[in-house]
Amino acid sequence: MLARLPVRVRLTLAFCAAMAVVLAALGAFVYVRMGGELMRAVDLDLRARAAATAGALAERGRAPLEAGRGLIDPDESFAQILLPRGEVVETTPAVAAAPMLSPAVTRSVTRPVFSVRRVAGVDDPARLLAVPVRLPGTVPRSGVLVVGAPLGDRAEALHRLLLLLFVGGPAALAASSFAGWLLAGAALRPVERIRREAAAICEAEPGRRLTVPPTGDELARLARTLNAMLTRLQEALEREQRFVDTAGHELRTPLALLRAQLELATARPRGRDELEAAVRCAVAETDRLVGLAEDLLVLARTRQGRLPLHREPVLLPRLLTEAAAAFYARAEADAATITVRTPGAAQTTADLDPVRLRQILHNLLDNALRHCGPEGPGVITMSAERTDDAVVLQVQDQGRGFPPALLTDTPSGTDTDGLGISIVRMIAAAHGGQMSLANLPSGGALVTVRLPVPTRPASQAGSGALSRGRA
Structure with missing residues (x-):
């Protein structure tokens, strides 16, 4: 009650x-x-x-x-x-x-x-x-x-004293209770002020914050805690808005191209070769839409918690070759060349999530092909190196490079680096690793992804060597 x-x-x-x-x-x-x-x-x-x-x-x-x-x-x-x-x-x-x-x-x-x-x-x-x-x-x-x-x-x-106590006691109690009511109101007045300020903060003023009293007491700590919470909420809303903007931008281009190809194919009677070319373009754009949908699902899953991983032994040379083969047709159409540098015969197996690793390579290749230089064929180089405790993946191109702001600013996830780079960053973070971006002095961009891998027991080293032999 x-x-x-x-x-x-x-x-x-x-x-x-x-x-x-x-x-x-x-x-x-x-x-x-x-x-x-x-x-x-x-x-x-x-x-x-x-x-x-x-x-x-x-x-x-x-x-x-x-x-x-x-x-x-x-x-x-x-x-x-x-x-x-x-x-x-x-x-x-x-x-x-x-x-x-x-x-x-x-x-x-x-x-x-x-x-x-x-x-x-x-x-x-x-x-x-x-x-x-x-x-x-x-x-x-x-x-x-x-x-x-x-x-x-x-x-x-004693009887007169007792009478005075019975008369004056309730009066003193009533007076002290009224004083307590006023004191409680005065103590809660700053809380009410903080509540009014919090209620006044709306979407139109996301940067507004509560006034922190200079008392250094519990109310000041409450105001600082609420301001920190408002800052986190603002950052979450901004990330959500950037995510929506980036997703809309990424989806708009393939959808427009797919619509244009289909409208062009049905605008007038076409020959077999023209129809096949239109269908191939539509298939390519559809594949790109599928990849974007998978990337969006990855982002959605990371917003509810850490991205789940399913580690298993992965053959790095085979993974790089398969990833490059998926982009050969597109690279040929863009007058680009994909070169794969596989690691040496030793230590080519690593305990990683193959599905997430394939997403890293596909996103980096897609980003490199979209930003290759317009003059002459571009060369895209993929490499992987296994050390004792990590796998280092690198994708290098001869395109325009990254904007200077992207190289100096704190990574935001989905603001200026694009959806593909955001996916790579999140997958690397899920593995406990990191991604770095750099522009080469000779021109072009270099993306380096370092993924720590758990140390495998000596009893499992033989099975990895047999798998490499079969590969």
């Missing part, structure tokens, strides 16, 4: 409960302390009266109550002198009806003793002080001097 209440109400209730406990404890302390102080004052008065009466008894040798009657107020104080058997030797009129102490208690008094008792003739409970004394006479006798005072005034003072 409390969890459904607003935070300000919950804070006020918690503050009110804490103040109620504090006020109750403080009231109890004051009440007990006040009662103790009043009782201490009564005891001091009784001690003074007992000392004065006992002194008068020792000095004058006669009954002290008769000698010092003016010192005793019959309405507020009273006294008796008792024998050990309980007989009353002397008494004040207020308590003359009966002894204030029983014979058993009187015989047990050997030192000053305080007690609270009901005394005949006194309406309120009385505080008594019993002191052993020596009675004057021809034969000295032992006796007990009992002085007392009613506790009615003390009880009345």
